[in-house]
Amino acid sequence: MGWIFQRQAIFCEVAxxxxxxxxxxxxxxxxxxxxxxxxxxxESR
Structure with missing residues (x-):
């Protein structure tokens, strides 16, 4: 089950x-x- 949470964390970071x-x-x-x-x-463009 740990890999699912890891994947979610990586996805959140990328997003x-x-x-x-x-x-x-x-x-x-x-x-x-x-x-x-x-x-x-x-006006100072």
Whole structure:
């Protein structure tokens, strides 16, 4: 039974990594498109 839990843990880790990469890519895309601005200066593009 131990291998099932191990497999689940590995799957969860992989899923978390994928979500983190997606979130980072989405953030970069939004910044590039100017939809969100972390510098509070929309005109300084």
């Amino acid at each position: 978390q990594n994928i979500w983190r990469k997606r979130a980072k890519a989405l953030n970069l895309y939004l910044l590039k498109e100017g939809l969100i601005d972390d510098r509070n200066e929309p």
